[in-house]
Amino acid sequence: RLPGEPPLVSHWIPFVGAALDIGKAPLDYMRSLQRRLGDVFTIKLAGWDVHVFMNPLDVPSLERAKSIDHTQVIGQFVSQMVGDKHLIHNPAKHSEVIPKTLEKTLRSAMHLITLCDSCTSILPKTIERTLKSEFSSKRKMKIGLYKLCKKLVADMTLNLFFGSLASDKDCSEETRKICEEFFVYFDSSALLVDRIPIHLLPATKRSRNKMFELLSDFDFENRENVSKLISQVAAVGKSHNPENSTNEERVRHLLIILWSAQANTLPALFWTLFHILNDKQAKVDVLQEFEKHLGKSENFYDVTTVGENLQWPTMDDIQRIKKGDLDKMVVLDSCLKETLRVSGSSMAVRRATQNTTITLHSGKVYNIRKGDYTSYFAPVTHQDTQIYEKPEEYRHERFLQRGEKDPNMLKSRTQFSKEGKRISPSTSIMTFGYGAIRCPGRHIAMIEIKVLALTLLKHFNIDLGQIYDRSSKDYPQPDLTHLGFGVMPPDRDVGSFPLQLKSL
Numbered sequence: 001r002l003p004g005e006p007p008l009v010s011h012w013i014p015f016v017g018a019a020l021d022i023g024k025a026p027l028d029y030m031r032s033l034q035r036r037l038g039d040v041f042t043i044k045l046a047g048w049d050v051h052v053f054m055n056p057l058d059v060p061s062l063e064r065a066k067s068i069d070h071t072q073v074i075g076q077f078v079s080q081m082v083g084d085k086h087l088i089h090n091p092a093k094h095s096e097v098i099p100k101t102l103e104k105t106l107r108s109a110m111h112l113i114t115l116c117d118s119c120t121s122i123l124p125k126t127i128e129r130t131l132k133s134e135f136s137s138k139r140k141m142k143i144g145l146y147k148l149c150k151k152l153v154a155d156m157t158l159n160l161f162f163g164s165l166a167s168d169k170d171c172s173e174e175t176r177k178i179c180e181e182f183f184v185y186f187d188s189s190a191l192l193v194d195r196i197p198i199h200l201l202p203a204t205k206r207s208r209n210k211m212f213e214l215l216s217d218f219d220f221e222n223r224e225n226v227s228k229l230i231s232q233v234a235a236v237g238k239s240h241n242p243e244n245s246t247n248e249e250r251v252r253h254l255l256i257i258l259w260s261a262q263a264n265t266l267p268a269l270f271w272t273l274f275h276i277l278n279d280k281q282a283k284v285d286v287l288q289e290f291e292k293h294l295g296k297s298e299n300f301y302d303v304t305t306v307g308e309n310l311q312w313p314t315m316d317d318i319q320r321i322k323k324g325d326l327d328k329m330v331v332l333d334s335c336l337k338e339t340l341r342v343s344g345s346s347m348a349v350r351r352a353t354q355n356t357t358i359t360l361h362s363g364k365v366y367n368i369r370k371g372d373y374t375s376y377f378a379p380v381t382h383q384d385t386q387i388y389e390k391p392e393e394y395r396h397e398r399f400l401q402r403g404e405k406d407p408n409m410l411k412s413r414t415q416f417s418k419e420g421k422r423i424s425p426s427t428s429i430m431t432f433g434y435g436a437i438r439c440p441g442r443h444i445a446m447i448e449i450k451v452l453a454l455t456l457l458k459h460f461n462i463d464l465g466q467i468y469d470r471s472s473k474d475y476p477q478p479d480l481t482h483l484g485f486g487v488m489p490p491d492r493d494v495g496s497f498p499l500q501l502k503s504l
């Protein structure tokens with residue numbers, strides 16, 4: 001070790017390093033290292049030095065360190081997920097085209113209102129298609145919560161980003177085929193990131209190839225409401241390098257967007273609904289807030305008869321949910337933030353492009369060598385007892401505070417503290433990563449999850465059938481193979497309820 005480098009953790013098998021311990025019990029292992037070595041230390045992972053940071057007060061120092069960059073990390077990640085032939089931070093192609101497109105279209109707050117409108121207008125169809133495909137013959141067929149979320153998020157993502165086919169029947173069929181292949185690929189995508197070669201995962205390879213085929217058949221000129229992001233990404237190959245651009249590159253870009261748009265939104269929707277349904281008071285408070293802002297729904301929508309005597313609402317009330325209404329729903333927002341806190345597992349990895357120093361909030365200075373990785377391990381912050389009281393508990397009101405003048409008025413809590421210093425929820429919850437390059441899809445994801453959760457809670461009888469006790473063995477656990485991406489999926493499904501519209 002050179003002077004000034006963070007303390008190095010020694011491992012039994014140096015090349016494998018910390019991987020085995022992290023894989024078994026990540027939070028316990030990282031906390032034990034923190035107790036022994038402090039908030040910054042170095043672990044070995046797959047032969048690399050990874051400097052782990054754990055104190056949210058040091059986030060501004062990490063943000064300021066310009067030579068700690070995510071470009072190579074993202075480029076590598078994309079190669080592992082979709083294969084080498086892509087233009088996303090791919091040094092061989094010297095391309096910045098796709099990142100620029102992402103920057104402009106996903107990061108721009110200006111699009112949020114339009115996106116919320118698109119979500120609310122797509123949603124009734126998404127729900128109708130999902131339910132009809134599931135329940136066309138047997139009205140009372142049961143579905144688990146995770147399976148329902150998978151279908152809804154897949155349909156919503158396809159139609160919101162990739163546009164829709166003209167007929168509903170074709171849309172349902174397309175979503176069905178994509179779901180069938182995508183989730184086989186998704187379930188083992190973490191293994192690809194762990195650099196397991198795809199030829200050792202034959203089912204994953206088959207599904208990925210099938211996804212490439214399905215996406216290459218997408219004819220964007222004949223789809224309705226294709227998002228700006230996808231039209232630009234689909235056109236990137238052509239405009240960037242007309243002679244060499246291939247359809248192969250294009251479908252790889254489409255697949256990585258499809259993956260990013262679902263990989264975390266799906267588990268985040270599942271956990272949000274799970275916690276609200278598992279906590280009776282949370283459900284009551286969310287629904288009361290909905291009624292306060294949008295009124296009661298009696299006789300709100302027409303019930304229309306569609307085929308086979310099934311009755312589907314037009315759901316005018318869903319379409320009435322505007323961005324401004326969502327912003328006022330602070331209880332729902334608090335439920336979602338609390339979900340992102342308890343289930344968030346991001347590791348925000350960056351790589352040093354040159355030798356650099358990082359000065360922590362305490363004044364301590366660490367040297368980082370060119371080529372080393374840094375990571376902010378968010379789950380430890382999410383369970384920090386200095387920031388959160390009883391952090392192991394899900395408390396739906398944790399991110400709320402009462403108005404100073406009117407104690408009956410609830411508003412979003414904007415400050416927590418650590419070591420006597422103030423921190424905002426955007427630093428105390430790091431599920432979307434940190435800094436200027438944290439997730440550009442976070443606003444869209446929050447809107448999607450809120451609109452889907454409200455609609456299901458408001459209009460359907462969804463029920464877990466029991467209250468799950470955190471200490472019981474039935475309580476769903478996060479699937480640790482997805483540690484580090486954002487939100488881990490559950491290791492099992494829960495519920496299994498007949499999905500029915502609430503009667504008016």
Ligand code: HEM
Nearest residue numbers: 260261264265268346348431432433434438439441445486
């Ligand atoms: C709850 C949902 C989501 C979570 C928790 C999440 C989490 C994350 C995290 C942790 C990162 C890495 C950030 C960092 O290193 O600091 C990331 C990056 C990214 N996310 Fe998300 N994400 C979500 C939804 C979405 C959605 C809906 C999209 C839409 C396409 C999206 C697109 C992306 C992209 C493109 C990047 C890479 C950005 C870049 O290259 O700079 N995400 N996300």
